[in-house]
Every structure is written in structure tokens, then in C-alpha cells.
């Protein structure tokens with residue numbers, strides 16, 4: 001990985017203050033250009049939402065707002081509040097998540113958010129009662145757990161037994177009951193197959209399956225129209241630095257062909273993207289506090305671990321990693337260093353699970369240098385174990 005010069009410069013500037021370096025550095029320029037590009041190339045009717053779970057930092061929300069994202073996919077009331085604080089209107093919010101509390105649903109109804117994505121029959125009844133009491137009709141999408149999974153994906157959201165949505169096989173049992181609820185306005189389907197997908201064909205297969213379901217619904221239930229279809233997130237990024245990135249143009253072309261084939265022009269299609277938009281706008285930078293050899297392998301201990309950057313351990317994947325050499329004085333003769341070897345990087349926590357990277361080839365590093373993990377703009381701090389061991393929260397620095 002090539003560390004951007006602005007990131008390196010910032011680290012050198014911070015080092016002058018003398019404090020241990022442990023921070024996220026953000027530059028949302030990549031996110032802004034990705035949103036603008038997607039908006040330009042996607043077929044008519046596609047609306048790009050930012051799934052803010054990837055990174056709820058205000059700079060990412062601002063980037064989404066200013067670069068023309070249609071809105072925000074929220075998964076909690078806390079996210080809704082942050083999105084509104086950033087300048088989005090409630091009508092720009094769409095709400096997905098398998099466990100929305102009555103308070104959260106009541107907030108959604110009373111603030112007039114755009115769509116609530118129903119994940120179960122219970123939730124449909126709960127929302128219907130809340131909307132009826134408020135004298136509103138709430139637009140909804142029904143989330144389906146399709147009988148389809150993308151094996152190679154980092155995380156799958158459909159296929160097999162899942163807590164997300166209702167099984168495709170139960171659609172004809174559940175949908176009529178939802179259509180009968182007077183305070184819900186059925187607008188269509190939400191089917192999110194998997195996250196971290198690099199293979200465009202796999203995601204297009206999901207789109208095709210959803211179109212088939214929509215056709216079935218419209219042919220079976222008089223008056224039911226799927227005018228809005230949400231394909232979820234899932235566009236991947238190249239964590240393993242294989243050189244094969246997700247190809248948004250191929251996705252746009254494939255989706256366009258499907259829309260034409262199914263005669264679905266004029267409908268609305270949501271993309272709620274997190275990783276693809278945010279990942280390359282952030283770097284986790286953490287100082288090397290110690291290097292030692294344990295039974296033949298170098299153990300590199302950094303200032304932050306899974307408390308600040310949990311994703312590599314949680315997903316058992318190495319992120320791109322490079323070292324900024326800081327040229328610090330050695331503490332003693334014989335101090336260990338890395339010299340063209342494959343090593344383990346961990347944090348300061350009292351658990352063997354505190355892994356940042358393993359078997360990673362490093363040319364040279366010394367104690368006091370800074371390990372910089374790339375593609376850390378998505379699911380970095382937001383999915384970390386921040387409270388574990390009560391270390392100071394890492395700064396989030398915006399370039």
C-alpha cells in the first residue's frame with residue numbers, strides 16, 4: 001500500500017507534539033468522487049444512500065450530503081439523530097435493521113422518514129399500531145431473506161436461517177397479512193445478499209432474483225406494486241490488494257439490462273452502500289510500542305488494537321498495511337527491529353484476540369514507527385471494542 005503523502009505529513013506533524021500516535025486520519029475526497037461517479041453512471045431510478053454504519057463520523061455524513069447522496073440508510077435512532085444533525089431531512093432517511101424498538105419506530109413515524117424496512121410480521125404489526133395511533137400511513141419495504149447466498153462474500157445477509165427479513169419461502173404467507181394492515185403502505189422489497197462482494201455478477205444475480213419476486217407479487221396480489229426495490233449494500237473493496245476492485249460500471253450496465261428485460265423502467269431502486277463509499281477515505285495509524293521475538297516469530301505491539309480497529313480480527317482478514325518510519329532513538333543496545341520478515345501485529349489488550357494483522361511481510365520497522373492500516377474508513381472505529389480496557393479513544397483527524 002502506498003500511504004498518501006498528506007497522511008504521512010500529518011503523522012510527522014503530530015509526532016512533533018511527542019505524544020504516542022494512535023489515531024484515524026480521514027480524507028473524504030475518495031468518498032465524494034465515488035458518490036458523484038455512481039450517481040452519474042447508474043441507470044435512471046437508482047438512488048444512492050450512504051449506509052452510515054460504515055462510518056458515522058460527521059465528515060463522512062457531510063461528504064455524503066455535499067456529493068449528492070440521496071440520503072442515509074439508518075439502523076438506529078442514534079444514527080437518525082446524527083444524520084439530521086449533518087443536514088439530512090427525515091424524508092431522506094430509510095430505516096433497516098432486525099430489531100427496531102417501539103420508541104425508534106414511533107420516532108420514524110412521527111418524523112416522516114421515507115421508508116421503514118420491515119423485518120418480520122411482528123415488526124409490521126408493531127409499526128402498524130404505532131402509525132395508526134399517530135394517524136399516519138407509513139411507507140414500507142418488506143425485507144426478504146432470499147434463498148440465495150454469495151459464498152465468497154465476507155458476510156452474508158441472505159440464504160439459510162437468518163435473523164434478517166422474512167424467508168423467501170414465507171412470502172406468500174406473510175405478504176397478504178402485511179397488505180391488510182391499513183396504516184402501512186407497501187412500496188416494495190429490500191433484499192440485501194452480502195457485504196464485501198467483488199464479483200459484480202453475484203450482486204446482479206441478487207437483483208435478478210428480487211425482480212422475479214417483484215413480478216410474482218404483482219401477478220399474485222391485486223393492486224400490490226413494487227415501485228421501490230432496495231438491493232442493500234455489498235459493493236466490495238480490495239482488502240487483499242489483488243488489483244481487482246469492484247467494477248461499478250459493469251454493475252450499472254448489468255442492472256440497466258435487467259431493468260430493461262423486466263420492463264421495470266420508471267421504478268425506484270435504492271443502493272445503501274457503506275464499505276465501497278467509505279473504506280478508502282480512512283487510515284488507522286498506530287505507533288509501534290514494542291517488538292519482540294516469541295518462539296521464532298516477531299510480535300509487534302501497537303498502541304491501539306481491537307479496541308480501536310477490530311475489523312481485521314473480527315473478519316480474520318489483513319488490511320493493507322504500510323509503515324511510516326519515524327527515526328526514533330533506540331532505547332538500548334540490541335533492541336529488536338523488523339528486517340524483511342513476516343510478523344504478527346497486535347494491540348495492547350489482554351486477549352489473544354487482539355490481532356491487527358498476521359503473517360504480514362514487512363521490509364523494515366522499528367519501535368516508534370507508525371503502522372498505517374488502509375481501507376480503514378469503513379467499519380473501523382464504528383465496529384471496535386472501544387470500552388474494552390478503557391484506553392483513550394483514538395483521535396479522528398480530518399484532512
Ligand SMILES: Cc1ncc(COP(=O)(O)O)c(C=O)c1O
Nearest residue numbers: 051096195196233234273274275
Ligand atoms: C441493512 C444494511 N444495509 C447496508 C449495509 C452496508 O453494507 P456495505 O457496507 O456492504 O455496503 C449494511 C451492512 O451491514 C446493512 O446491514
